[in-house]
Amino acid sequence: MRTPPTTWRARTRTAVAAAALTVTAMLAAPPAHAGGAAPPVLTDGFGLTQVAGGTEVHSDDDFTITVTTPQVAGKHKIRIFLPSGYRTEPGKRWPVAYFLHGGPGNPDDAAAAPALRSDSMITVVPDGGRKGWYADWLMQNTAEGAANWETFHLKQVVPFIDANLRTIADKRHRAVVGLSMGGFGALHYGEARPDLFGHVASLSGGIDFGMAEVRAAVLATELNITGAWCAVSTSTPSGTGRCTGYGPTVDSDAIFGSPYPVLNADRIWKAVDPAAPVNLAKLAGTDVTLYTGDNDVIDHFTAIAARNVKTRMDTLGLPSRLVDYGDGSALAPTCDGGHNYGCWAPALADYVPRLQDSFDAAG
Structure with a gap:
């Protein structure tokens, strides 16, 4: 059952309107930090080593660290938005939302969604790779090298954040939110670790692997077939001119093995x-x-996937909320109903206040 836009609360309408007015400006990279408070000092651990000189300070409450780990080849950014009261209320602990970007995006894409900068929670945006698919890959010897993204996030980043920041480290106060590729990641992580996450949100996610079209989207990223996706705007922020591809081509079986449903190959x-x-x-x-x-062409299929998930959850007797905003006209002036931040920013502006209320209700 779809949630009618007309039932949204007045506060949410105000937040959505604000997002619509500010999203275009927020698509640009944030200005360099001109001084102010230094970010919290974080201690290495859980397999993560911070890169010297790899910290970027965007503002007093917005910074990025760079880490290495044997689980994923290369250097990887983790962007963190702190609530404005984090420094002024040193005895307070905070809920955490993990935001999973789409492909071929990166943690800086979160700047395109103003609602993620919440004064009610810490928001953590880990690198998910251009085509990491929030999974531990079947093949670890491709041109991408080590690619245990799920292990990196769930067994390293989450405990690292809890050890270094004043979090409320229980599932009732921890959410995972993602879009596009990250929409798959959010729902998958919620299922893989229900002990970690009490709240899950998937936006335009590739969340039904029973659909040939969704499997084809994964294969397109493995084979670096970017043309069709770029033509309709990718999951990087629109307006930046970025659609640089999904990195080196890897085997079509690299992430999840053979996609073909023959003799249980899939x-x-x-x-x-x-x-x-x-x-x-x-x-x-x-x-x-x-x-x-x-x-x-993309959200046509993510809509089918979302409806499938909603129907199956209803059959299982599990509550869920589906917002199918169609052509976007009822969501925000920036939204055309497509696969882009013009829709995702106001959708997050609808979701974040609800998440805040849930965190508050948890005590």
């Missing part, structure tokens, strides 16, 4: 399929929200 796809009832059942007790448009 067993990994089925095992991690977020829409599979056996996986959805793991979300009992988790707040689940889905957003999607339905007005371009």
Whole structure:
């Protein structure tokens, strides 16, 4: 059942309107920090080593660290938005939202969604790779090198953040939110670790691996076939001119193995399929929200995937919320119903106040 836009609360309408007015300006990279308070000093651990000189300070409450880990080849950024009261209330602990970007994006894409800068929570944006798909890859010897993204995030980044920042380290005060590729990641992580996340939100996510079109999207990133995706705007912020591809070409079986349903060759796809009832059942007790448009070649299929997930959760007797904003006209002036931040920023402006209320209700 779809949530009618006309039922949204007045506060949410105000937040959505504000996002619509500011999203264009926020698409640009944030200005360099001109001074002010230094970011918190974080201590290495859980397999993460900070790169000397790799910290970027964007403002008093917005900074990025760079880390290395044996789990994922290369250097990787983690951007952190602190609530404005983090420094002035040193005895207070805060809930945390993990935001998973899309492909071929990076943690700086979060700047395009003003609602993620919340004074009610810490927001953490880890690198997910241009085509990491929030998974531990089947093949670890491709041109991408080590690619255990799920291990990096769930067994390293989450405990690292809890050890270094004043978080409330329980599932009732921890959310995972993602869009596009990250929309898959959010729902998958919620299912893989229901002990970690009490709140899950997927925006325009590739969340039904039973659909050939969704599997094809994964293959397109593995094979670096960018043309069709760039033509309709990718999951990087629109207006930046960025659609630089998904990195080096890797084997089409590199992430989840063979996608073809012959003699159970696609067993990994089925095992991690977020829409599979056996996986959805793991979300009992988790707040689940889905957003999607339905007005371009990508979101046409993410809408089908979201409806499939919603229907199956209803069948399982599990509550969830689906906002299908169609062509976007009822969501925000910036939204055309397509696969872009013009829709995702106001969708997040709708979601974040609701998440704040849930955190508050948890005590």
